[in-house]
Amino acid sequence: MRNGDVWAFEDGGEIRGDVNGSGVVLGVDGGATSTVCVCLPLLALLSAHKLPDPLPVLARAVSGCSNHNSVGESAARNTLEQVMAEALSKSGSNRSAVRAVCLGVSGVNSSTDQERILKWIRDIFPIHVKLYVRNDAVAALASGTMGKLHGCVLIAGTGCIAYGFAEDGREARAAGAGPVLGDWGSGYGIAAQALTAVIRSHDGRGIQTMLTNSILKTLGLSSPDELIGWTYADPSWARIAALVPEVVSCAEAGDQIANEILVNAVQELALCVKAVVQRLCLCGEDGNSSFPVVMVGGVLEANKSWDIGKEVIKYIQTSYPAVHPIKPQVEPAIGAALLAWNYLMKESEEKCHR
Template identity: 60%
Template sequence: MGSESDEREVILGVDGGTTSTVCVCMPLLPFSEFPDPLPVLGRSVAGCSNFNSVGEDVARETLEKVMAEALLDAGVKRSAVKAVCLGLSGVNHPTDQEKILGWLSGYGIAAQALIAVMRAHDGRGPQTMLSSCILQSLGLSSPDELIGWTYADPSWARIAALVPVVVSCAEDGDQIADEILHNAVQELAISVKAVVQRLRLAGEDGKGSFPVVMVGGVLGANNKWNIGNEVTNSILKTYPGACVIRPKVEPAVGAALLALNFLMKETVANGHS
């Protein structure tokens, strides 16, 4: 890379979750000088960085890897980094997260798909396209091998990685996969509604306006099956005043901007221009 890239000061933003971890490298500029669209010098994607799922050591390795690769993609050295913001999933107590995990994540969707495959194999449930597609995705020859595959490494991220297979099967008309996604949508919508009721966000008549920010890998759009849109429609049926917000930039970019904001405040507080 040229000397200009080597000398450029940058900021890093990280969006770390159970399914994947994304890091972006952006130039260090005053907010007023940022062009539209926002410039991303480098971007990298790695696996799970939720320490409740993979453990602290693996999570740390993932974070170090994704940041190093983003810098490599941008062509800048580690010494050029002036601020970093990490947005990481995880709660203080792993058991608390396990209680709410269920249908509310990619893990929940994929786990139900695996159960459906085993039920079909045992004759306890209907046949499903999920069986052949999941086996092909994992390089296995029989549903019996799924038990060993699951217990070999039951991490959330590894299982959640099967969500695209479930969505693909649903888009191709598989009824079981479609039911799994519909159930996931309803459970997520019910959870949102419970929060709205608990905090009284919609007012006494339930028609008040409140924001709903749609962020998360599972909520992303697909060719036909758009989980995010389905969740939105379900919420709006109950709360027509809900204001659905889809971020204009990905969460990792938002994290980088938070890093920049903190750096600017520190600079002002220290009396520098």
């Protein structure tokens, strides 16, 4: 059932717009922490021999988590609809102006997941709108390659995943199954290990760590015993992952436990990339071919002396010295919009050749 309130800007839900005009494309990046939608004019993309710089973003909207595994189907569906409606409203467009939508959403791990989300949005847009649903890692990769699906992306934010494409279209992934199933290089994984270390230190199973005072001070708690109530009052992934900066600070200050947690995270993240590279043979038969690795997510952002992203690349380079790390110049939502445009153009070309 469509949420009519979010479409009130269309004058009571009436859909206007010329379906024969140039229109717009929407790109959605739905993560475990937030969801972003951008609206790009199709004409500007069609009329340029190369992508315009900067890209003409008509509007941008932000909402909460849209990972159905984290917040449930109803909340995820409402978030996606709300963020797309807000972006269209800000752009001065409406649903009839939309030509294509690409949603890159975390938690999309199978064709069943794709069909679930497609079912949610088919009822939202007119029949002429092309709809594409991929894992959010695909949009993140496109943000680094400006729409080309080749190479590998490593996302390490609240969650983590490595996802790659070979030149022939084959794809592979590693991790991304959530914290319960071993995404220990993620922000959640790092912070959960830190919380565990504090409890173990407190009850005598582990050694003392700076993490205790740092985390308690940040959370406004007086004792490690209070961490139990704090953790289970709201065990959402993003809330736990927000403690990563405390782990990094303690590691930079020389704390052994914090340092071990980050070293383990680096190894886990590098292993994810290596698994994808090996399965797709991105490095070539001799292992020396260059390939891009797009680095996305708060965990990989440079810190002071402890730069997790830099350490991950160094670890990967021990096996693949020709790896080409890329820090995207545009956000994943724009990558999703470029994918929507590419998919639309590809379908148009195929139709012309029939």
